[in-house]
Amino acid sequence: MFIYLSKKIAIPNNVALHSISWNQDQGYIACGGEDGLLKVLKLESQVFCLGKDKAKGLAAPSSLSMNQSLDGHSGSVQVVRWNDLYQKLTTSDKYGLIIVWMMFKGQWFEEMINNRNKSVVRDMCWNKEGQKICIIYEDGAVIVGSVDGQRIWGRDLKGSNLSNVTWSPDGKLLVFGLTNGEVHIYDNMGVLAKKMEIYCLTNVTGAIHLAGLQWYNGRDGYISPNCPCFAVCYDNGRAQIMRSEGDDEPVLLDTGMNVMCIDWNNTGSILTIAGTQQAEEKDVNIVQFYTPFGEHLRTLKVPGQKLTSCSWEGGGLRIALAVDSFIYFANIRPDYKWGYCTNTVVYAYLKPERVEQCVTFWNWNTNEKYVKYVKCLLCMAAYGDQCCLATKSDESNTQYVLILCNSIGTPMETRYIDIEPLYLAMTSTHVFAASKNAFFVWQYKIPNQLAAMEIGGKKPTGKERMYHIDDTPSGVADAIKDTSKAYILTKDPICCICATDKLLVVGRESGNINRYSLPQVALTNQNKLNCRPYQISVNCNSMRLAIIDIAGILTFFDFSTPKDGSGQDAAGELLNFERKDVWDMKWAEDNSELFAMMEKTRMYIFRNLDPEEPMLSSGYICQFTDLEIKAVLLDEIMKDPEHPEKDCLLEMEIKSLRDSRDLLEKVGIEEAMKFIEENPHPRLWRLLGESALQKQELATAELAFVRCKDYQAIQFIKKLQTMQSEQLRVAEVDTYFRRFDDAEKKYMEMDRRDLAVALRRKLGDWFRVVQLLKSGGGAGDDVQLEEAWNAIGDYYADRQKWLSAVNYYVQGRNQERLAECYYMIEDYVGLETMVSNLPENHKLLTEIAQMFASVGMSQQAVAAYTKCNKIKAAIDACIQLNQWNMAIDLAKVHNVKEIDSLLVKYAQHLLEKNKLLNATELYKKANRFLDAAKLLYKIAEKEATKKCHPMRIRKLFVLCGLLVEKHNEQTRSRMKSGKKRRKFGTGWPIGR
DSSP states (O other): OEEEEEEEEEOGGGOOEEEEEEOTTTOEEEEEEGGGOEEEEEEOOOOEEETTEEETTOOOOOSEEEEEEOOOOOSOEEEEEEETTTTEEEEEETTOEEEEEEEETTEEEEEEEEEOSSSOEEEEEEOTTSSEEEEEETTSEEEEEETTSOEEEEEEOTTOOEEEEEEOTTSSEEEEEETTSOEEEEETTSOEEEEOOOOTTTTOOSOOOEEEEEEOOOTTOOSSTTOOOEEEEETTSEEEEESSTTOSSOEEEEOOSEEEEEEEOTTSSOEEEEEEEEETTEEEEEEEEEOTTSOEEEEEEEOSSOEEEEEEOTTSSEEEEEETTEEEEEEEEOOOOEEEETTEEEEEEEOTTOSSEEEEEEETTTTEEEEEEETTEEEEEEETTEEEEEEEOSSOSSOEEEEEEOTTSOEEEEEEESSOOOEEEEOSSEEEEEOSSEEEEEEOOOHHHHHHHHHTTOOOOOEEEEEETTOOOBSSSOSOSSGGGGGSOOSSOEEEEEEOSSEEEEEETTSEEEEEETTTTEEEEEEEOSSOEEEEEEOTTSOEEEEEETTSOEEEEESOOOOOTTSSOOOOEEOSOOBSSEEEEEEOSSOTTEEEEEETTEEEEEETTEEOOOEEOOOEEEEEETTEEEEEOHHHHHHSTTSOOGGGEEEEEOHHHHHHHHHHHHTOHHHHHHHHHHSOOHHHHHHHHHHHHHTTOHHHHHHHHHHTTOHHHHHHHHHHHTOOOHHHHHHHHHHHTTOHHHHHHHHHHTTOHHHHHHHHHHHTOHHHHHHHHHTSOOTTHHHHHHHHHHHHHHHHHHTTOHHHHHHHHHHHTOHHHHHHHHHHTTOHHHHHHHHHHSOTTOHHHHHHHHHHHHTTOHHHHHHHHHHTTOHHHHHHHHHHTTOHHHHHHHHHHTTOSTHHHHHHHHHHHHHHTTOHHHHHHHHHHTTOHHHHHHHHHHHHHHHHHTTOOHHHHHHHHHHHHHHHHHHHHHHHHHHHHTOOOOOOOTTSOOOO
């Protein structure tokens, strides 16, 4: 994160301030001070204009939209507290007067007044739901009231001089701070639960006082499960941050300052500790920023004599500081977890109802979103088409996971590592993860390699190596094999990393930077900086390093220093360049001398360290290529992360591109060409070529496209040079610039409807092709119309609009696709009509027969098979559908001899599955009565051995007799007709 002072508001008559509070929802700021001063302010952000576009999301306050003084207090206002949910303001002064204010018609008015007249109010606190307020007095009196002014309960804690109070997030506990430094835990009815253990005051002597007591309520979620959120801070600079009231291993801090107040930001990810610090024999106002785990983030120095209070804005992008008779505002540029790959912005945010972090892959071009929920997300990096997420493993507390995803969030590869990936960098082939002591190198497989390996049946594996930061690898088998060595603490920890395809640079807290050559990972140089680097970046040719230190100062280190007098390569040098208040920068991907940087609310473009005119913006830079910058307004996205808008991504042109465009529009091609020759870039040459092309200056256009190496454009110009008609050339140029309607209009004016049709065919605009073909006649129109009808039918079929597709396939006489559509909409009458209309032996008949067979329509399937003379297939379909009578009739009519073998196979299949009754029914339908009688006799014998009901056994034997009688009748009828009896081979097995 980066923080800087952005605005100062003076209080009239130099009235000193004692308290300040920022409403988290509506944005009102209440400040109280001497002589009963109480003001409510509100800031609104201005909208600045840059040309035709608006600079949205500027992280800078502007003029006041509200500045109301509230009258009612006579003494100095010492406590100011907001009820965000019910939009109420509660204040108290040094005489114990409490006033509750409410909004009515855009102004604040008194709603309730209370004065105990016995003691001074030391603190007040609303619970998370805003329904209860706890008021504590210096003499030990405690009052808990409701939002409508009703007293719920009161206690007099005798012998306790109270100073601070806070609610637990669930509202079940009240925590009281005493003037002697003790912290007591009570339940929500005022019953003492226990006295809290204070670990941060171990070995501390002398008088101490409680400076701050705050329990983050979790309203906007937690940055990690079981995250510390309960802060206790003392005026001597000692503090402890606990996970709960009973945490016996809290995070301990020693800020080394005289603390006045503390405050959590809106997500509980930053704790602010404000006060004074001795420096050069005078006190300096200091604001320290810490993570819940005790890591120091930033230090902010504030002018003035005495800082008394601080409060965060609801969005976590600003903080208000009460100093003397002034309110200072500081802007915060958060370190969001985000990345950019292939027109996709990847960002993570918290949801209060979920433990995991929500990672959204938002394609700003198509406005499609893909969401993943990741537990314990540490950081992320992106490059090209891939994004890498670093998380903590659920299975082990000592293992971490690197997840390589594509631009829609689909995991491609994963790696388990044994070091905590605090810092992450990525190139086209490698992922680099670093902890404080070691770094991990993973050569991952790109997607096309993964696909090839999966087709070949190979398991994708990438090279993995780990190195300790104090090692000096030579690039040959120097990696750590024993992972325990990665945990050896170093005296100079890692604080940042960056990489290109040729170089890995690791920054250390002392200011040392290590350079490693890639892909060997060999240490080539160690350089010393005069600062602690916070963010580093290498340009596209790996010759220059940009450093943003912890104070926001941007400097550069040049690796390409010429050889010194000894003939050896020098280690490099620090360039004489410095910019302050820098919080982001990005090198151009196609020019080693171009870079963009963010300085407060301005974006500067530098060419060889020379700045251009700044642009107003607070966007995070995504990409800098082709003289265009893409920046994303993450502050705006985080206001409603589930619904990002396209306006949140800015596309800005640098000055040379804007100037070239102005010269081409207002002066002429010759002047623009001179300017571009002085400031050469492929994008500028392409711009010149396109402008010359539109003006039909083909020679200049060809020269420009040669300079920018655009082979397709050169070929297009050669094609234009062969055309005799100027009007035709103009139409082709319109086509080149995708002005298709204009090109079609010119073709029609030239009476070249064929060219207009060809254009629309290339574009796949078949609806327009039909309109053009119907507008005139021609020999080839019928064929082209059929092609267009079929293409429109394909359009609807691809979208599963089968009924619409049928109409167009009928007009296009596409029998194959028409049959498919009939099948999809279950129009079997239409399929039967097609069978009757198709000629014999048509190839489509087989497919239609298969469609009928798949839905059990045996007669229609047999008709289709028979028409294409595939009797064997028809019989197989009948057997598959258990239509044996039809199969046998077909075999008889067409004299098929394989019917017996099929019958035997199917019967054997049923007998193997012990389906004797099914086999009996099969033989009966096939007029094999004797075989059916044998199987039924076998079933009757089995039933008799089981001692079943005699009537059932009797019926089975009777059925056997009836089947034998039918067999005899069949034999006699054959003998009478004089035909030779066919032998069925009754000796084949009928059972096991």
